[in-house]
Structure formats: structure tokens, C-alpha cells
Amino acid sequence: xxxIIQLSDLHVLPAPQRVSGVLNxxxxxxxxxxxxxxxxxxxxxIDAVVVTGDxxxxxxxxxxxxxxxxxxxxxxxYFLIPGNHDRRDPMRHCFEDKAxxxxxxxxxxxxxxxxxxxxxxxxxxxGQGGGGLNDADLKxxxxxxxxxxxxxxxxxxxxxxxxxGMVFMDQIGLTATQPLADILNAAPNDIRVICGHVHSTIISxxxxxxxxxxxxxxxxxxxxxxxxxxxxxxxxxRGFSLHNWDQGFCTTCVTLGNSSAPHPFSSP
Ligand SMILES: [Fe+2]
Numbered sequence: 001x002x003x004i005i006q007l008s009d010l011h012v013l014p015a016p017q018r019v020s021g022v023l024n025x026x027x028x029x030x031x032x033x034x035x036x037x038x039x040x041x042x043x044x045x046i047d048a049v050v051v052t053g054d055x056x057x058x059x060x061x062x063x064x065x066x067x068x069x070x071x072x073x074x075x076x077x078y079f080l081i082p083g084n085h086d087r088r089d090p091m092r093h094c095f096e097d098k099a100x101x102x103x104x105x106x107x108x109x110x111x112x113x114x115x116x117x118x119x120x121x122x123x124x125x126x127g128q129g130g131g132g133l134n135d136a137d138l139k140x141x142x143x144x145x146x147x148x149x150x151x152x153x154x155x156x157x158x159x160x161x162x163x164x165g166m167v168f169m170d171q172i173g174l175t176a177t178q179p180l181a182d183i184l185n186a187a188p189n190d191i192r193v194i195c196g197h198v199h200s201t202i203i204s205x206x207x208x209x210x211x212x213x214x215x216x217x218x219x220x221x222x223x224x225x226x227x228x229x230x231x232x233x234x235x236x237x238r239g240f241s242l243h244n245w246d247q248g249f250c251t252t253c254v255t256l257g258n259s260s261a262p263h264p265f266s267s268p
Pocket of ligand 1: 009011054083197198199
């Protein structure tokens, strides 16, 4: 059995800067880590923490350092892929000691747990909101799948390989998803795709694989499917995802934020 925490879309900025003048994303990151540590004995044991991009809001070096100080408080190894708000070189510089951060090129990687292979796939096209996979990325993925033998695979990427229905986000979605679907359809493995970018929990598929986007730790994008829906965010619900492998995948999306204490069931 393996259990993985997925954090996504942290959009860290050094305080007192706020994203769009509203969100103190560094404070929200600290709150997220505090909550995870407080609940660790309930949700663990945790084998890995996977962060699916938009680690920072502007890709600046200080924000990566602030993120690192917080993420390394968690008692589990962590693995990173960039999102459209990240920049590879500052990210690489901050995490150059990590085996899954290559010294150049795309930040694609493989990490094996006892009964599960995790693959990180970098969809960032620097300077653009939308994402893409080039021929080398697809070749990397094919090899990572073929060398997993029959192990199940958790495939992590930032951009969802499906349309969300949110117009302003689908305009900056992942392009050319058919080659990805073809690779996943040809694989004999049980594959679960996890992603971020859309700041909400959406369950869809890419080929035969189930694909699930995680909530963001800092904000949410409303379910507004009108063609003229305003592009923007709400401050809640924030959250993270938990992925279990135990003879099959099971994903729980956990909401962060204030709630009253657990109330035991009782008769009226
Ligand atoms: Fe984001």
C-alpha cells in the first residue's frame, strides 16, 4: 500500500505581497503545512508528497526558498513539477540537490515506491499560460511506463489533460492530448493521472486513465461555465488531495480552512 499527498497551486509570494492584492499565499502555505502536521497521525503513513506546479506566483528565487522552508517541515520526501507560473531556472537552482531535478531541460522524473511508480511530467511552456508535451516528453513517458513492468503508475502533471468547462482556463489548457491518450491506452498498467491548474476538484479521463485535478492550497476557481464567465477566483474552498494505492487507486480531496470541531452522532 502507498499513500501520497498532492499539493497544488500554492502561488507563493513573499509576504506582505498578496496575489491579485488579496491572497497572502505564503501565510496560506504555512497554514497548509501546519494543518498537515497536526493531522499527520490521522492521514499517514505518507510515502511521498507530490507538488503539481504553480509552486510560486512569479517564479522568483525568494518564493522558492520560502516554499522549501515550509515543505521540508513535512516528514516525507517531496517531489516537484513546475506549473505555468513557475520558472525552471530559479526552481532548479533552489532544488538542485534533489535527484528528481535534472540540471537542464524539462523537469521530468520517475520515483519508485514499494508498489507504485510515480512519474512527474513537465508541461510548462515558459512565458505561456497553456501547457504542452513535446516529442521528448512523450518518449520519456513511454520509457517510464515500459520500465515500470506491471507496477501501477501515478502520473503527475500541472495542466489537466481534459477540458474543465471553465472557459478562461480551457483557453490556457494542455494542447495536443491525443498522443498522451495513445500512450496511456497502450499501457497494461493501472494508471491514475493527477494534475492541478484549475484550482478545483474535477474528475475526468484521458484515454482509459482516470484523471483528477486537485484543489489549490490558496484559492478556488468557481464552477461558472458561461461563455462570458469572469476570470477570477474565490478564497475558498482550499484543499489538497490524498491518493491511496491498495489493489486499486482511491483519491480523497480534503478541504482546508475553518470548521467547527468534530461532532459525534447522537440521537435527537
Ligand atoms: Fe494555479
